Amino acid sequence: MRSMPRLVSLAALFVLIAALGSTFFQVIAPYLLPLFLAGMTAVVCQPLYKYFLARTGNRLGWAAGITTFSIMAAILIPLVTGVLVASLQLYTFAHSVSDDREWQRLLSKMRTSAESGSTSVFERAVDFGNQFLPAEKQLKAEEVAQQLKNRIRESLNQVGDRSLGVAGTTVGVLAGAAGTIAHFAIGLVIFALALFYFLCDGTNLLRGAQQLIPMHAEYQRELLEEFAKVVRSVVVATFLAAIVQGVATTIGLWFLGFDHLFVLFVLATLFALVPLIGTWVVWMPCAIALLLDGHIGSAIFLMLYGSLFVGTLDNIVRAYVLNTDTKLHPLLAFISVVGGLQAMGL
Template sequence: MARLVSLIVLTVLIVFLGITFFQVIAPFLLPLFLAGVVALLCQPMFRYFLTRTNDKTHWAAGLTTAAILAIIFVPLATGTVIATAELYTFAQKRLEPAQWKPAYGKFRERFDADEIIDSVYDSFSPPPTDKDQLAEWETRRDRFHEQVETNIRANTKAALNRVAERTMGFAASTFGIVGRIVSGVIGGLMFIIGLFYFLADGPVLLAATRELIPVNQDYQQQLLHRFNKVIRAVVLATFAAALGQGVATAAVLYFFVGHFFLLSIVCTLTAMVPLIGTWLVWAPVAIWLAADGHWGSALFVTAYGTIFIGTLDNIIRTYVLHSDAKLHPLLAFVSVLGGLQAMGLWGIFVGPTVASCLHALIKIFNTELKAFSEEKFANIKAKTASDMTHNTIPPDMAGEEKTPPPATPEQPESKPPKKRPAKRRRKR
């Protein structure tokens, strides 16, 4: 009884402290999860540095962490700077007189801008009746046209400059240089620290955690193996689908607007989010082509982006998840979208991982339940057979030895009594 009370008290304390501890680490679960995923994916690099440092785990973990950060941030920073420079060059070329004049002329023809400007000018200054004054009025009206064109050009240039500045501001906020909020900085630091310790002390932490879990070691190994396969499959599927969509979209849009590198980066980044996708890039291009009068090109870009690009995403993602993680295509699709809605961008990784691990746990539970049922049924069957044997088979037929009766002491043989001779009667 005392042991039962002790177990109940310990269970209550563990639950209370566990809930409190979860609330403490809840803001850092996603950075730690991402750090664990990256540490799992970068094990070959860690083993390489481990051999180079003579099995010094902390040195190897530090070098691996620095290399991973360089691999992530250096290309991202370089690509952002190059993309911003190309955007600025694109804006400057569009504002040059050689390209601005034809574009502005098409705009005036398309939307009848001359009539609109003339009506606005006439409302403020109606044309005179005198011929001498009419020539001067037409000169002022031409100057007004030039002023309107100059204002439109200046406003367009200012808008493009603001877009470029905001792009640079977004890049700066991404790297924590300008505009980073405190939670983002802390999340980044937690990611770096977690990545280092997962690399350095990963096996020790894993062994300690496995000892605390009251589950068979074989089942734990199955779960770890499943988790490893799913994480690799999800990461590979996400990046492969995003890269394929980005390159395919940029290759077609290059023939209409140019700037292949800029479009590749933007399309790849937008393709990593399933609900956004590359339509955020090709749809404005199609609208611009339609407004410019190229209806055939606009319809081709729309059909290409809707049919081919959307199908390419589903094909690549479904194929990788089905072949590597052994997830059904419907389950993979639902888990990705559900994780995205519940957890944001990280839900792309968390959703399929949770679904696959849950599937593995259900299989383990079914295995244990079948083994328990078979064992219980075998015990019941053996007990029933034993009872039937004792109740139906007699002891002498069952091979049991018959106990002999107790021995009695030998008695002496009784002799028959001697007959006395008959007496003869005397004759008188």
């Protein structure tokens, strides 16, 4: 009977801890991503922090503040500039594609090929589709091109107007996206504050955590150093591979005569960061456009260039960075990258 009060007290304590833990998790759950990114950034940017720490005479607050300001400037300045420039170029691209002169050139080319007896890839595709339609619903290539013109113009005009609104930061866009902007701003502030305190008090936090781990302090230090090295290598390899793929894609499109290269570079780099996607989202529509325009050789070259060269750069850059930073054997690093992609189904 004496154990009953203890069991009741212990159960009440567990319930209280669970309730407080659940409440605490609900409070911080919306901002777990900024906290996680701040922690990873603090690990990756340790060399920069140590540089400023030595330059400021081991003043933790000053070094952490300068490092945080430098990182935020390195993130925000290219981001804002890129969004503005890309939005303006996207607006120009949308209206240039929907220009009547381009479609008149395409229709004139179709008429010329029809008069000469030759057929383009676009016309052959229309003829192939007409085989599965009744006679009253079959269309000529010129009629299909006219319908495509109207639909693409309508869609791209909407995209262009939205892009111009983003570039000009109009009151209507700001009002419509007020909630998203506020959430992003709060997350950005939490990221900056967490990054500052992770840099400034990271040593004390690690020292307190080490006291709770039943392992020798020297072994913990070595594990943390290896973990930081691996995280830094993976992050650098990911972003460097995406940038290299974006540059390679842009060079290929520039060689084939495409315009608005900054937008294409930004899109290729962003899609290269996304698993299961990649830069083919950018170069494949361009290859299809070349194919429909009759440039079959250029289209085949772009597809081979994108799939064989640009697609392989990802594995090469990742393996090189992992081999350089983590001192893995090149063969082991390459097999790790390719095997990881296959295991994850990417």
